[in-house]
Amino acid sequence: MSKNEPVPTKLYLVFHSIHNVMLAEEILLQAGIPNKMVPVPREISSDCGMSLTCAAADFADIKTCLKKAKFTTPFKIYNFVDDRNERGFKSRASAYDD
Template sequence: MMAAAKNGCHPSGSYVAIFFSIHYVLKAEQLLKGGNIALDVVPVPREISGDCGMAITFAPAELAKVQGILASAGIAIARIFCKEAEGVFREIPWKTDS
């Protein structure tokens, strides 16, 4: 079973990664683009958090590559959500060490 399916995110959906600061978002964007990951930097959806901030969205098939690139640079992801439908987000288990 594919990781995306196991976590309940349809391959045609998208992941939304939340970081601990805007500095990490900007650094992650730079690194992921350098790794040829298709992404968008977007405001954190209100359904996820009322706080202001930015997040990165990417395809479920890219999760392992995203994790590898960011881990090698020491950039921690705070939380990852699957966008299941417009306005519908579900947090997914993604940490391998906890």
């Protein structure tokens, strides 16, 4: 990313099904990685599903932790940026297929 690009602050982990959300939540909590279960942002999906939101700084830890727990079902990690301008809160998402 270039110098002027805002730094991502939040990650959203999006899974196929609520079952995988619960499984990942448990794995991350056991590894001590803070996360919160929140609805999937509408920008990502119109699913009535849940996602896990974590700090962007934990990206590497999350990947390691899920890999170690042999979490094999597919999921996507979305990068969110808290980008405030004169019109208020704005966010962008880009997907990491993982």
